[in-house]
Amino acid sequence: MTGLLSSTPQLIEHATASRPDYVLEGRNGDIFGARWNHPAGESQLRRNAEHVLVYHLSGNTDVERLQQGVVTGFRSRVGTVTFMPRDSESDWRLGGNTQVIHLYLRQTLLDDFARDVLEREACPEIEDFFAISDTWLDGFFRMLASEAPPSAASGNRLETLVLDQVQSLLVSHLVTRYARERPPNGERAPMSGGKASQLRQSVLKKINALIHERLHEDISLKDLAELACISKDHFLRAFRDTVGQTPYHYLLSQRLERAKMLLREEPGVPVAEVARRCGFKNLSHFSATFRRMTGVSPKGYRN
Structure with a gap:
């Protein structure tokens, strides 16, 4: 590995002396996730560049986390999720091979969500949590694990629309459920379902026209949201409420x-x-x- 340890995957690779089974990339080449098979041993993670969401996919459950010398997490069951904020510091001990999926979330993603949905300049801080059970996140990662490996293994990058949806849905869930300062109900109202959030038929016609014109191209969530003159997060929810599918499906x-x-x-x-x-x-x-x-x-x- 050459150059500065500037990205979170590089930092983790350096700390654990292991390499990811595969990485998940967008069309622009940015790494937003990876699957790891960590061996037994001890490692230190210091000031990761992005927030990291860790899903325990399979393998050993004898996992211990220490922060400032104090055990803050022990025993990670398969299917549980851990969140490590950016710039956090922790020591880890693994009793055996552990398979995990990481998603790396830039702070700009959270702040964009705060501006578009919560009408705030900065996103509320997400709580640090260890090995929690969350039905929604479990289903989310199972879907990602089933969809990602074929394309990742062949070296292809996920489409922009898939990546946009994954990140928008994930950030929305994390902020709504795990922010230290939970948004008041009124601020979450734009995200709720119902007929009030449905798209007009005139907008749907424009979206259909764009999709059929550019069916062979890489279409982004921003491309579609701009036709409706709303944010990406609002568009994603409104499209599902109107059509019954996500834009990508x-x-x-x-x-x-x-x-x-x-x-x-x-x-x-x-x-x-x-x-x-x-x-x-x-x-x-x-x-x-x-x-x-x-x-x-x-x-x-x-x-």
Whole structure:
């Protein structure tokens, strides 16, 4: 490893003498997560650059955390979650191999949420917690673990819309549930569901037009939110309330519909070209997604 230890994954790699199984990257190359298989032993983490959310995926549960020489956490069960604020300092002892997923959250993400949703300049501080059980976070990380490895293993980066959704949903949950200074009910009102937050039909038409025009491109949550003239966080909630799906799952359904049409009506077009025209990262990603969503392979569907 060369250069300054400026990123949180680098700091963790240096402290634990291990490397991540894979990293999760956005289209711009920024690392926002990683899966680790930490061996038994002791390590020191000093002033990580971002906030770190740790999900205990599998393996050893004999995990001990010390802060300033005092044990502040012991026994991390599979499925529990730990939050380490940026710039925090802690010592760790692992009794055996431990598999975890990390998500790295920049402070700017939290502050953007505070300005857009809470109408504050800075986000309330998130409490430091160790090995808590949270049904929502458990489901969130299970989804991420099932979705991320195929693309990560092949070296491909997650789409901007997927990353935007992941971060928006996660920050919203953390601030709502674990901020030291909980926002009053009135400040959380814009995030609540209900008909008042639904998108107008005229806005939906614009969104549909943009999606179909740029189906083969990388679309961001910001691109869609600007059509509705609202923040990304408000748009994500309003779109789900209106359509019944997240923006990415709706985009994915539209890509699959176009793929089906091309497979039926243009039998001479190679499957790899169909994948490219419909915005899938590569042929393997397209084939795996198509089979998962339809029950058959693209070639099987065409035949």
